[in-house]
Structures are given as structure tokens and as C-alpha cells.
Amino acid sequence: MxxxxxxxxxxxxxxxxxxxxxxxxxxxxxxxxxxxxxxxxxxxxxxxxxxxxxxxxxxxxxxxxxxxxxxxxxxxxxxxxxxxxxxxxxxxxxxxxxxxxxxxxxxxxxxxxxxxxxxxxxxxxxxxxxxxxxxxxxxxxxxxxxxxxxxxxxxxxxxxxxxxxxxxxxxxxxxxxxxQSLPPNLPKEQVDQLPYTPGVYYFHNQTGKVIYVGKAKNLKYRVSSHFTHNGAGKQRQDFLRNIFSISYQSCSTELMAFILESVEIKRLWPEFNSSQKRFAHSYGLYMFEDNSGYLRLAIDKKKKHLQPLYTFNLLIEGHRLVNQLMQRFNLCPKLCFMQTAPGPCAGSGEAVCLGACEHKEPVAVYNERVLQALQWLEEWLPSFAVVDAGHQRDEHSCILMEKGKFYGMGYIPAGVGITSREELKNYLTPYPENDYIRGLVYQYVERYPNKKISFS
Known part of the structure; x- marks a missing residue:
């Protein structure tokens, strides 16, 4: 009936x-x-x-x-x-x-x-x-x-x-x-054709514009799960009403899908994504020369036209790094903007500052330690590859971290020996990086250290 x-x-x-x-x-x-x-x-x-x-x-x-x-x-x-x-x-x-x-x-x-x-x-x-x-x-x-x-x-x-x-x-x-659970305008055939592999999927509206990007350990199962219930909220109803087609990019590992999703959300800024739109580098480590010729390090909000030496999502992360550099290389808290209040330099009493803030230390001597600090930072930040399964038996997936930053990812033939970063880059696609991606990779190699190949 x-x-x-x-x-x-x-x-x-x-x-x-x-x-x-x-x-x-x-x-x-x-x-x-x-x-x-x-x-x-x-x-x-x-x-x-x-x-x-x-x-x-x-x-x-x-x-x-x-x-x-x-x-x-x-x-x-x-x-x-x-x-x-x-x-x-x-x-x-x-x-x-x-x-x-x-x-x-x-x-x-x-x-x-x-x-x-x-x-x-x-x-x-x-x-x-x-x-x-x-x-x-x-x-x-x-x-x-x-x-x-x-x-x-x-x-x-x-x-x-x-x-x-x-x-x-x-x-x-x-x-x-x-x-019957599918959005009314979405062809069932497109869902049927999704593979059972990790990847990133895109929901498109009537004009073809991407309105949502998601990642999946299993594309077929994850996309289908979107439509197992039809919530009563406005956003849910608007979301379903606007889905007209699906496209996808298959990835060989779940980690690659997580990374690609983050990149694509930033690139496409889809209407119905929210979480990673808020995630961005908020602060950077900058260096400049003051009027007296001293090199100064500063943590500041990200500048549109200035390239930072390193980036941080939280201000406290930047302060933690600068404090480490101050202790290790006797850098002045005042010249690093870690002390902004007037009065005696807090670093003098702790034998950290050697008098640069009072011009007691020669400019060249102090600046040499600043440059040593930056060189140490560059060497301390790791460069490594994460090598994992590829789409085919005769290939491997590869994610490259260079000096602590995400460089890119791609696939390399199984017979290629990984001897240097520069050779590896010939097989990889560079992508924009952010702290979220960086954290994903670090967490992954902590769980699976056998998949990490370090570079000197």
C-alpha cells in the first residue's frame, strides 16, 4: 500500500x-x-x-x-x-x-x-x-x-x-x-562506482562547484555513511539538497588522504566544510636588524608579504622555541622581545644575556650567535620521507618532510633507491603545508617508525 x-x-x-x-x-x-x-x-x-x-x-x-x-x-x-x-x-x-x-x-x-x-x-x-x-x-x-x-x-x-x-x-x-536515502539529485551510479580505497571525495552542486571535501579510509563506505540518516537541522537539509554529483581522488594510504583533504579544503574553501577552515598558521618567527645593527628575533602574527623562518599555530609554541634558542645560544630576552617591560634585563641575572641590550657586547659577536642559532634550528628540524604502500605492487607512496616542514607527496617506482631529497622531489608533487599536516606526519612516524627514512 x-x-x-x-x-x-x-x-x-x-x-x-x-x-x-x-x-x-x-x-x-x-x-x-x-x-x-x-x-x-x-x-x-x-x-x-x-x-x-x-x-x-x-x-x-x-x-x-x-x-x-x-x-x-x-x-x-x-x-x-x-x-x-x-x-x-x-x-x-x-x-x-x-x-x-x-x-x-x-x-x-x-x-x-x-x-x-x-x-x-x-x-x-x-x-x-x-x-x-x-x-x-x-x-x-x-x-x-x-x-x-x-x-x-x-x-x-x-x-x-x-x-x-x-x-x-x-x-x-x-x-x-x-x-532511497541518497540526495534526490545524486545519481546512484556515482556512488556505486566509488572504490573501496582510501582517498578524498568531493560533493558538487548543480553548477559543478565543490561544496564539501572529505577524506576516507574507504571511499565507498564513507560516502554512503553521509546518507544513512536525514537530520532535521537546516544545515543538514541544505547540504543534502545541494548535492548533485561526486568526484574523488584515490590515495594509497589513509595518511595521504588526510593530507590531501587538508590541502583541498584550503584550496577550494567549500561551503559545507567548517573545521579546517579555521586552521591556519597564526604566528611566525621573523628576523630583522635594528637601528644599532643587532639581529633580532621576534614571534609575531603572520605577515602577508614576509616569509617567516618558521610558523606556529599557537603563540606559546613560538615562545617555547625562542626560549630554547635564548638558553642554548645566550640570546638577549629584550632583543628577542621576550621581555618588553622596562628595567634590568632578566637574562643578565640568569647569565643568559651577555650585555647586547646595553650595547656592552659587540654587534658582530652577538649577531654571529643569532646566525648560529638559526643554523642549529635548520639542522635540528628533521628531514625525512615516509615510505608506504603504493596503488600498484611496483610502486611506493612517499611523503617528504624537509627541515621540519611538509614538502609534498607522490609515488615512486619500487626499484628506485632513495638516496637524497633532491632526487626524491622528481617524483613528488609539492603542496602547501600547515601545522595540521605537519602534526599528522609526526604522529604517523611515531606510530610507525619503520616507515621513516631520515636524511642528513
């Missing part, structure tokens, strides 16, 4: 909106068995633009029953039926949310007439309800009202059934079928 449903609401997502009208038509595949239609009194007022679109005003619903009052009747009509709607996940998630709030657990197989129409009549320019009805000569009476749109969906379903839709319907509703 089919239950063809349409609802009108106060907004586009269930978590913060209400139902203002509902229509349900029960159909046995041959003819209409029962019909129910009612206005619903919302808790929230109906926005003006929704009133203009639907023609449902606040006065019209003032004396209508609430959803809680209608819930027993609606549950009886829907429970156990094949829940049919045009873009079924929207209507079903909306009703599911409000049934849950009213104490009912709605469980139905779902059937989307958008996806079903694409199966029965592939290649049409549009699968919106209005355009499909125009294409098939179905008149919609009372457009954008629950009753009118439901009746049009009934006639569309009947038309599809007359054109051999039954086999597709059985595929959609069989136990374990995933297709």
Missing part, C-alpha cells in the same frame, strides 16, 4: 519549523483507497514569504488542530505503508521529527518520485514536480498546497506505474536498499 504525502511548512528544516498543512492519499497501485487532508496549527508564526508562496495565512491555521492532536490519525494512515513523496527525504524527515516529538516512532519504506522518474524516464531536462507534470500533461490544481501537490504526485506515480516502474520500486524498497 502506498501513502502519497505532501506537507507545507513554516520553513525548510524540521528542527526549527512546523507543519502547516498535510495531505495523505492511500493508493493500492490501482486506485485511491483513502484520502486525508488538513491544515495544521503551528507553534511558530508563518513567515510572510511562505504565506505568499502557499496562500496559507496565520488566520487560516489559528483554529486548525495541532500536529499532536492529529498524530494518532496520521500515524495510523502512514505506519507500515510505502511512504511516497517528491523528494521523499524532506517530507519523511520532517514528519519523523514531529512524530518523535509527539511520542510516535514512524517506520516506513520510502519511495522518492524524483528518483523513480529518473529510472523510468532517464534524460529529462528537469525532474521537479512542476516540470514533470508539464512534460506528462498532468494538471496541478492548487499548486504549493498539500492537497494539490499530493494529488499531482498521485497522478505522476500512476503514470510511472503504467510505464513499468514496478521493478524499480521493488529495488528501492527491498531490505537493505540504500538508494
Amino acid at each position: 502506498y501513502a502519497i504525502v505532501d506537507i507545507e511548512t513554516t520553513g525548510g528544516y524540521a528542527a526549527n519549523n512546523d507543519i502547516t498543512e498535510i495531505a495523505i492519499v492511500l493508493h493500492d497501485g490501482q486506485s485511491v483507497i483513502n484520502r486525508f487532508e488538513s491544515l495544521v496549527r503551528p507553534v511558530r508564526t508563518i513567515p510572510y514569504y511562505i504565506q505568499v508562496l502557499t496562500g496559507i495565512s496565520n488566520d487560516m491555521v489559528a483554529d486548525a488542530p495541532s500536529f499532536e492532536e492529529l498524530a494518532p490519525k496520521l500515524y495510523e494512515l502512514l505506519q507500515g505503508k510505502i511512504f511516497v513523496a517528491h523528494n521523499v527525504n524532506f517530507d519523511y524527515s520532517f514528519l519523523k521529527h514531529h512524530f518523535d516529538a509527539a511520542g510516535y516512532d514512524l517506520v516506513c519504506n520510502k519511495l522518492c518520485t524524483v528518483r523513480l522518474s529518473k529510472k523510468v524516464f532517464p534524460g529529462l531536462p528537469s525532474y521537479s514536480l512542476g516540470n514533470l507534470c508539464r512534460h506528462f500533461g498532468i494538471t496541478i490544481y492548487n499548486r504549493h498546497r498539500a492537497g494539490g501537490d499530493t494529488d499531482a504526485t498521485v497522478r505522476l506515480l500512476e503514470h510511472l506505474l503504467q510505464h513499468n516502474a514496478e521493478p524499480y520500486i521493488q529495488q528501492f524498497i527491498k531490505r537493505g536498499a540504500k538508494e
Whole structure:
């Protein structure tokens, strides 16, 4: 038994909106068995633009029953039926949310007439309800009202059934079928073609623009997991509504997928990614010569047109490094901006500062120690490769860290000996680096030291 449903609401997502009208038509595949239609009194007022679109005003619903009052009747009509709607996940998630709030657990197989129409009549320019009805000569009476749109969906379903839709319907509703959970505009074939490998996947909108980038240990499983539930929140509903296609880049290891995801989020700045958009180098270590000729080290916020000697996400990380350089090379806290308060140099009492801040130490002598400190920093920062499995048996994946910074990654033939960084770079693609990527690599080699090849 089919239950063809349409609802009108106060907004586009269930978590913060209400139902203002509902229509349900029960159909046995041959003819209409029962019909129910009612206005619903919302808790929230109906926005003006929704009133203009639907023609449902606040006065019209003032004396209508609430959803809680209608819930027993609606549950009886829907429970156990094949829940049919045009873009079924929207209507079903909306009703599911409000049934849950009213104490009912709605469980139905779902059937989307958008996806079903694409199966029965592939290649049409549009699968919106209005355009499909125009294409098939179905008149919609009372457009954008629950009753009118439901009746049009009934006639569309009947038309599809007359054109051999039954086999597709059985595929959609069989136990374990995933297709009904997919966004209405996403071709199932694109999900089916995803490999069971690590990689990075991209969700595209109608114009092809990337709106989300994700990484996966297993591309097929991870992408499918996005659609196993249809949340009631606005962001979730907007996200699903805007997915029209998927592309991907396969990686041979999960670490490479993590790194590529970070690079691509920074490059593409997708609308529905949030976490790594906030992650950036915030501070840098800089060196300059003051008016007296002394070389000075400073931790400062990242400068757009100045190249830092090293970068840090947290100010405390930079201070920790400068303190280490001060202790090891007798650098002055004042000349390193670690002491900004007036008064005697704190480094003098600790035998760290040798008097440069008071011009007691010759410029050339002090500057030589600053340069030694930077040379030590360069040598102290490690250079190494992470060598792991490749796509094929005759290749290895490789990630290169150079002087503590992420250089790039790629694939090298299995027979190539890794003897120097410069030779290795011929096989690698350079990428922008950040502290997040750097941390990923360091954590990985800590767990798998046997995959690390160090360079002098």
C-alpha cells in the first residue's frame, strides 16, 4: 500500500519549523483507497514569504488542530505503508521529527518520485514536480498546497506505474536498499562506482562547484555513511539538497588522504566544510636588524608579504622555541622581545644575556650567535620521507618532510633507491603545508617508525 504525502511548512528544516498543512492519499497501485487532508496549527508564526508562496495565512491555521492532536490519525494512515513523496527525504524527515516529538516512532519504506522518474524516464531536462507534470500533461490544481501537490504526485506515480516502474520500486524498497536515502539529485551510479580505497571525495552542486571535501579510509563506505540518516537541522537539509554529483581522488594510504583533504579544503574553501577552515598558521618567527645593527628575533602574527623562518599555530609554541634558542645560544630576552617591560634585563641575572641590550657586547659577536642559532634550528628540524604502500605492487607512496616542514607527496617506482631529497622531489608533487599536516606526519612516524627514512 502506498501513502502519497505532501506537507507545507513554516520553513525548510524540521528542527526549527512546523507543519502547516498535510495531505495523505492511500493508493493500492490501482486506485485511491483513502484520502486525508488538513491544515495544521503551528507553534511558530508563518513567515510572510511562505504565506505568499502557499496562500496559507496565520488566520487560516489559528483554529486548525495541532500536529499532536492529529498524530494518532496520521500515524495510523502512514505506519507500515510505502511512504511516497517528491523528494521523499524532506517530507519523511520532517514528519519523523514531529512524530518523535509527539511520542510516535514512524517506520516506513520510502519511495522518492524524483528518483523513480529518473529510472523510468532517464534524460529529462528537469525532474521537479512542476516540470514533470508539464512534460506528462498532468494538471496541478492548487499548486504549493498539500492537497494539490499530493494529488499531482498521485497522478505522476500512476503514470510511472503504467510505464513499468514496478521493478524499480521493488529495488528501492527491498531490505537493505540504500538508494532511497541518497540526495534526490545524486545519481546512484556515482556512488556505486566509488572504490573501496582510501582517498578524498568531493560533493558538487548543480553548477559543478565543490561544496564539501572529505577524506576516507574507504571511499565507498564513507560516502554512503553521509546518507544513512536525514537530520532535521537546516544545515543538514541544505547540504543534502545541494548535492548533485561526486568526484574523488584515490590515495594509497589513509595518511595521504588526510593530507590531501587538508590541502583541498584550503584550496577550494567549500561551503559545507567548517573545521579546517579555521586552521591556519597564526604566528611566525621573523628576523630583522635594528637601528644599532643587532639581529633580532621576534614571534609575531603572520605577515602577508614576509616569509617567516618558521610558523606556529599557537603563540606559546613560538615562545617555547625562542626560549630554547635564548638558553642554548645566550640570546638577549629584550632583543628577542621576550621581555618588553622596562628595567634590568632578566637574562643578565640568569647569565643568559651577555650585555647586547646595553650595547656592552659587540654587534658582530652577538649577531654571529643569532646566525648560529638559526643554523642549529635548520639542522635540528628533521628531514625525512615516509615510505608506504603504493596503488600498484611496483610502486611506493612517499611523503617528504624537509627541515621540519611538509614538502609534498607522490609515488615512486619500487626499484628506485632513495638516496637524497633532491632526487626524491622528481617524483613528488609539492603542496602547501600547515601545522595540521605537519602534526599528522609526526604522529604517523611515531606510530610507525619503520616507515621513516631520515636524511642528513
